[in-house]
Amino acid sequence: MSEKGDTKSRILDAAEKLFGMNGFDGTSLRDITTAADVNLAAINYHFQSKDSLIDAIVVRHIEPVNKKRFELLEAAGPDPSVEQILGAFMGPVMQVKADALVPLIGRILSNPELFVERVFHKHLAPVSQRFVEALSKAWPDLPPSEVLWRLHFSVGVMTHTMLWGRIFPKITNGVCDISDRDALVERAVRFVAAGFRAPASKGSD
Amino acid sequence: MSEKGDTKSRILDAAEKLFGMNGFDGTSLRDITTAADVNLAAINYHFQSKDSLIDAIVVRHIEPVNKKRFELLEAAGPDPSVEQILGAFMGPVMQVKADALVPLIGRILSNPELFVERVFHKHLAPVSQRFVEALSKAWPDLPPSEVLWRLHFSVGVMTHTMLWGRIFPKITNGVCDISDRDALVERAVRFVAAGFRAPASKGSD
DNA sequence: GTATGATTGAAACGAACGTATGAGCGAAAA
DNA sequence: TTTTCGCTCATACGTTCGTTTCAATCATAC
Numbered sequence: 001m002s003e004k005g006d007t008k009s010r011i012l013d014a015a016e017k018l019f020g021m022n023g024f025d026g027t028s029l030r031d032i033t034t035a036a037d038v039n040l041a042a043i044n045y046h047f048q049s050k051d052s053l054i055d056a057i058v059v060r061h062i063e064p065v066n067k068k069r070f071e072l073l074e075a076a077g078p079d080p081s082v083e084q085i086l087g088a089f090m091g092p093v094m095q096v097k098a099d100a101l102v103p104l105i106g107r108i109l110s111n112p113e114l115f116v117e118r119v120f121h122k123h124l125a126p127v128s129q130r131f132v133e134a135l136s137k138a139w140p141d142l143p144p145s146e147v148l149w150r151l152h153f154s155v156g157v158m159t160h161t162m163l164w165g166r167i168f169p170k171i172t173n174g175v176c177d178i179s180d181r182d183a184l185v186e187r188a189v190r191f192v193a194a195g196f197r198a199p200a201s202k203g204s205d
Numbered sequence: 206m207s208e209k210g211d212t213k214s215r216i217l218d219a220a221e222k223l224f225g226m227n228g229f230d231g232t233s234l235r236d237i238t239t240a241a242d243v244n245l246a247a248i249n250y251h252f253q254s255k256d257s258l259i260d261a262i263v264v265r266h267i268e269p270v271n272k273k274r275f276e277l278l279e280a281a282g283p284d285p286s287v288e289q290i291l292g293a294f295m296g297p298v299m300q301v302k303a304d305a306l307v308p309l310i311g312r313i314l315s316n317p318e319l320f321v322e323r324v325f326h327k328h329l330a331p332v333s334q335r336f337v338e339a340l341s342k343a344w345p346d347l348p349p350s351e352v353l354w355r356l357h358f359s360v361g362v363m364t365h366t367m368l369w370g371r372i373f374p375k376i377t378n379g380v381c382d383i384s385d386r387d388a389l390v391e392r393a394v395r396f397v398a399a400g401f402r403a404p405a406s407k408g409s410d
Numbered sequence: 411g412t413a414t415g416a417t418t419g420a421a422a423c424g425a426a427c428g429t430a431t432g433a434g435c436g437a438a439a440a
Numbered sequence: 441t442t443t444t445c446g447c448t449c450a451t452a453c454g455t456t457c458g459t460t461t462c463a464a465t466c467a468t469a470c
Contacts, residue, residue, distance in 0.1 A: 152366070
């Protein structure tokens, strides 16, 4: 078992691709089993339900990403720059290998219902906390609440870029192409890092 | 006809609220007609289909927003600052009156399928073009493609903020609250304006 | 009053969905 | 060989969906 082309893997591969392309609601289990060339019941055998399948996919990719995030943050030393911190935060997400995963991650991060209950509390709260700490240390003038706001904004930049990466070049005559992932991260980090260095608003609570 | 509480208006009001809360796929016509206290067939009588209803809602709100955007840009004079331009771009969206519309706008802007075919080409391409021009003029060092990238990022900030505005405060103990809309716009504009002022990447095509 | 056209009502349609069932298969264990 | 067990198969269940139908109702014009 567990060879590359077995049923379970084929389901996951097809599901990731289709969920990314058409969204979670826009993809039926029959779409997945047809694309994966497996029987419809295989999904309910290997996973228990559609929701559990989504969870499995999310967890499968979010764990290595977070591991990489912490590694990069550690590797940046005791006093990382804002660019290094944000690069560690955004890089592992935006540099995900398979192209099919790019829009999928956008879907996950732009789906509050799915996200809050099943992803945030479990997998992202500690990440958020750790990076807010690092950013507060690197930029002490900024109130913690403002750091959280700007990290929130940065997630928006990241999410939007990935969700639209497949479509946006088509409506801009190929300008905003995301195929060069390293350049993309550099560009995004440059943007949000400058945003972080903006002076704090007066009334930031 | 056309009094405040008539069938057509009640459908629109209920639909906006429910689409914002639960998404387009997550809201059935029966949900809408129940909330609006109208008959199920009323939707297919006043609008032809669910898709047309969505279109009607989108168009109803996107036109005044774009009108306001151009007005603010004009009012900023012949040489507006980056802050003024971005304020004109983001303000009318984020300052939308009814609270129910906030997540709805997030839904619209984070739904590529709906967006590209039915919204972008019709309603947003001219807006994008006009604001890229203004930003290029205000910040001549930046290549036009980089301006487009950063406007793209700014839309991400805006979209994410609105889509998560209802939920994010709950998972941050009330920190990122969006109820003060003016402060929100000021905060977001401050962030993205600083991002725009970052030096251009080397290999920006 | 009566006819007319716009609107609303209850009910049903076919299709697609997630899920469940139980027989059948093949390889490893006995 | 026989048994066992993980897995796949065709098929169907019950629900919900968007949409349609057509009779009933209402306000207005004649």
